[in-house]
Amino acid sequence: MTKHYAGDRTIDGIVVTVDGEPLDEHTDSKCYTRNGFEWSYEGPEPSQLAYALLVDHLGDPARAEGLQPAFMRSVVANFQNEWEMTSADIDRILARLA
Template sequence: METDSTTHPRVVQDERERCQATGDHVEYVGMRVDGTPVVLNLTEHERLSPDRSLDLVRHSPAGFDWGYTGSGPAQLACALLLDYTDDESVAHQYYIQFRDAVVSQLVCDGPADCWHLTGADIDAALSAFQDHHTLTPDGGKPSPSLPANWSAVSRADRTVFQRRDIDHYVVLAEGSEEWLIILCAQGDRAYPAPLDHRTLPVGTTPAPAVQELVTESNNLVEPEEEA
């Protein structure tokens, strides 16, 4: 009796192990060639193109960049996630976080004057993003130091100031050496999109910076008048 080799248990197991090994060794490298950003998928021995990611989001038709939060890094973040996961929904959902957390930190250094990013790095970042939860309005208490359309909500790891009329938030989180204060908007995203931010030494009171971002939000979109 003939056996279909593609469904033989040993063949299936070998294929799974091969795919796992391939994923574990995926590596991307970025460099500047005559000032032009170039990104290579070393595993596939090919240059990463923005074309496929541009069908998903169009931040930078001119190409990729890295080392800051902007349109070029956003396009690269989307292209990397799309190339690595081959999943448009994952790339679209997480590319902004991936840009802010990973691509903005990439620096060309070392003897080869380039950066390296592995599949394990990407997996770790995606895992961290998936641990975050969507911010949703949950009441909160009015603060005498904030306008009437804002309330404060204490969380286990951060304090969130929420607008009552639109989905703007000021998130106050303490890092190892500084406060990170972010004005962001939820919209239909799974994770808030940053609009502006402040960083301050931990020894500095964050209240004035929070008030600045609250005022900025109210200036961007005027509060609704109470009936």
């Protein structure tokens, strides 16, 4: 089943969802920041978002942690204010980064 990920900067703040539900930050397994998600630059908040997307997609925190730096720099740091991607998009990106 293909998952749908989306992010938006709203009047109420940052919203990141997977299939319409809030994306877990996964700070219990790896904490880059407690300040929530962000994107469009390189830093701890985009790192947390990259990690959370990868953990949700891969189901493997250790593998997600290893892939996070490249995924954050090449993808999350380049997101626009609103973004969407699917699990198939993530698979394509990871194949390209390998």
